[in-house]
Amino acid sequence: xxxxxxxxxxxxxxxxxxxxxxxxxILGIYVVSRNLxxxxxxxxxxxxxxxxxxxxxxVDPYLGALSMNLVLSIVIANLSISxxxxxxxxxxLLFGFxxxxxxxxxxxVKEYVVVVWTYLIGDVLGVTLTDILFLASVxxxxxxxxxxxxxxxxxxxxxIEGARAMGLNVTFYHFLMTVLxxxxxxxxxxxxxxxxxxxxxxxxxxxxxxxxxxxxxxxALSIIVSLLSSxxxxxxxxxxxxxxxxxxxxxxxxxxxxxGYIVAKFKYCKKCRLLIPQQRLSLKVKDRx
Amino acid sequence: xxxxxxxxxxxxxxxxxxxxxVTFDIVTPKVFCIVGPNGAGKTTLLRTILGLIKxxxxxxxxxxxxxxxxxxxxxxxxxxxxxxxxLNLEVPILVKDIVLMxxxxxxxxxxxxxxxxxxxxxxxxxxxxxxxxxxxxRHLSGGQQQRVLLARALSVEPTILMLDEPFAGxxxxxxxxxxxxxxxxxxxxxxxxxxxxxxNDVLEIADEVMLLNKRVLAIGEPEKVLKxxxxxxxxxR
Numbered sequence: 305x306x307x308x309x310x311x312x313x314x315x316x317x318x319x320x321x322x323x324x325x326x327x328x329x330i331l332g333i334y335v336v337s338r339n340l341x342x343x344x345x346x347x348x349x350x351x352x353x354x355x356x357x358x359x360x361x362x363v364d365p366y367l368g369a370l371s372m373n374l375v376l377s378i379v380i381a382n383l384s385i386s387x388x389x390x391x392x393x394x395x396x397l398l399f400g401f402x403x404x405x406x407x408x409x410x411x412x413v414k415e416y417v418v419v420v421w422t423y424l425i426g427d428v429l430g431v432t433l434t435d436i437l438f439l440a441s442v443x444x445x446x447x448x449x450x451x452x453x454x455x456x457x458x459x460x461x462x463x464i465e466g467a468r469a470m471g472l473n474v475t476f477y478h479f480l481m482t483v484l485x486x487x488x489x490x491x492x493x494x495x496x497x498x499x500x501x502x503x504x505x506x507x508x509x510x511x512x513x514x515x516x517x518x519x520x521x522x523x524a525l526s527i528i529v530s531l532l533s534s535x536x537x538x539x540x541x542x543x544x545x546x547x548x549x550x551x552x553x554x555x556x557x558x559x560x561x562x563x564g565y566i567v568a569k570f571k572y573c574k575k576c577r578l579l580i581p582q583q584r585l586s587l588k589v590k591d592r593x
Numbered sequence: 594x595x596x597x598x599x600x601x602x603x604x605x606x607x608x609x610x611x612x613x614x615v616t617f618d619i620v621t622p623k624v625f626c627i628v629g630p631n632g633a634g635k636t637t638l639l640r641t642i643l644g645l646i647k648x649x650x651x652x653x654x655x656x657x658x659x660x661x662x663x664x665x666x667x668x669x670x671x672x673x674x675x676x677x678x679x680l681n682l683e684v685p686i687l688v689k690d691i692v693l694m695x696x697x698x699x700x701x702x703x704x705x706x707x708x709x710x711x712x713x714x715x716x717x718x719x720x721x722x723x724x725x726x727x728x729x730x731r732h733l734s735g736g737q738q739q740r741v742l743l744a745r746a747l748s749v750e751p752t753i754l755m756l757d758e759p760f761a762g763x764x765x766x767x768x769x770x771x772x773x774x775x776x777x778x779x780x781x782x783x784x785x786x787x788x789x790x791x792x793n794d795v796l797e798i799a800d801e802v803m804l805l806n807k808r809v810l811a812i813g814e815p816e817k818v819l820k821x822x823x824x825x826x827x828x829x830r
Contacts, residue, residue, distance in 0.1 A: 337681065337683055337684045337685075338681070339683075452702055452703075453702065455693070455694070455697045455700075455705070456697060456702075458684075458686070458690065458694070459694045459697050461681060461684050462680060462681050462684045462686055462690075462691065462694070463675060463679065463680050463681065463694070464679075464681075465675050465679045466673055466674075466675045466679075466680075466694075466742075466745075467694075468645060469639075469640070469643050469645065469668065469671070469673035469675065469755070470668055470671065470672070470673050470694075470695070470698050470749065471664070471665060471668030471669060471671075471698045472697065472698055512685075513683070513685055516685055517685045517686070517687065517729030517730075517731060517732070518685055518686070518687050518690075518729070519684065519685055519686050519687070519690060521685070522685045
């Protein structure tokens with residue numbers, strides 16, 4: 305019945321988008337709060353390099369992406385746990401390295417240009433039922449781990465030194481987080497592609513953080529912004545015949561900038577339950593004085 | 594059994610000495626203050642006592658436990674208040690979340706129980722901030738933030754309380770409240786180890802003061818250490 309109203313490929317695309325949006329939105333809060341955005345970008349590009357390498361070697365591209373990503377995630381976890389300036393620079397360098405490696409490998413596979421393009425920008429309209437099942441399984445594992453270790457991850461995100469001093473196994477949880485980022489950036493290859501994975505990991509979480517001061521609310525808002533970006537992006541792209549992942553990325557980024565502007569210029573008035581320009585609010589305070 | 598035994602501990606980072614043959618004991622629960630300039634090795638000493646740094650020589654015992662061999666046992670006993678500068682204030686987080694973190698280690702994997710919530714509320718009540726339970730941490734003053742961190746350490750129900758520069762950037766009201774709380778805890782049998790770069794910050798509260806500048810310069814009653822500190826400062830001029 306539904307299939308008669310909405311084409312099957314669109315139902316699958318919506319399902320894949322929902323799963324991707326929710327997973328990246330939750331993980332994104334930790335990525336953004338812990339300044340792991342560069343690490344996320346490096347892993348997303350390594351996934352691309354791994355997938356292309358998989359093609360070249362005749363192995364499953366996902367397996368290639370996952371293997372390379374897991375190796376790099378261990379390296380990044382080792383570097384980012386100290387969070388010194390030097391380690392940040394090396395992670396930045398790894399981002400450059402993974403991009404350069406991906407570009408070089410892509411140039412070697414001329415006959416697979418379309419396939420490679422798919423890994424670069426994703427193909428959410430072309431996902432199969434197997435893709436969705438794979439996506440759902442990895443997302444379920446990721447969300448379950450995040451929920452199970454919720455308070456530990458939150459502690460480490462806020463105060464890594466305190467967590468270590470009070471007996472939390474910081475190294476274990478930090479490695480676990482990096483491996484989760486590696487897993488999610490790998491599964492996002494099919495839906496939004498390697499480039500857009502970074503946007504989905506960062507933009508909704510950064511937008512949510514601008515609005516709320518509560519960790520739980522930030523996660524909920526990040527999911528809402530991520531879903532909104534995906535649906536709006538998909539709708540606009542279908543209407544204007546644009547690339548789906550590109551439009552999703554644009555919408556997510558636009559939402560971030562619009563939110564940033566509103567937060568900077570307006571303040572929520574609890575009394576009148578309205579957004580009031582900051583200037584008028586400060587004048588009100590002066591009048592009261 | 595001694596609370597803390599530090600015997601001839603030397604710590605080096607990349608060949609540079611951070612602590613040199615540091616020796617002292619804390620025999621009974623008291624307020625023990627470590628004072629020294631920036632880079633004197635105060636935080637390094639706390640971290641070494643916790644087993645987070647391995648000394649190149651010497652050994653440490655915390656209530657009979659070796660922090661390097663039994664880190665879990667040692668850290669279970671300790672409530673730790675870090676320097677505020679080390680916190681990630683970018684994280685959207687509420688006061689209750691922070692105080693509950695103290696219970697996270699005790700609880701292990703899984704959700705917090707009612708007992709965890711009660712202990713966290715009780716700890717926040719001790720520092721006089723229970724009404725801020727659901728407030729964003731970012732909205733608090735420096736002094737209030739420090740008291741929340743103290744509440745987090747208290748929610749562990751610790752035997753030893755370690756505080757790293759607890760009076761830095763703290764208003765006088767919060768300062769008095771923190772001191773009162775620490776005194777109260779000490780009377781209840783909790784050993785308080787407090788680190789500060791300013792000797793004046795700790796004179797009011799300390800039972801014993803140790804002057805540290807990579808090695809132990811003086812240790813004893815606050816007045817005697819202050820005399821030594823002043824004579825040293827005058828002779829330097």
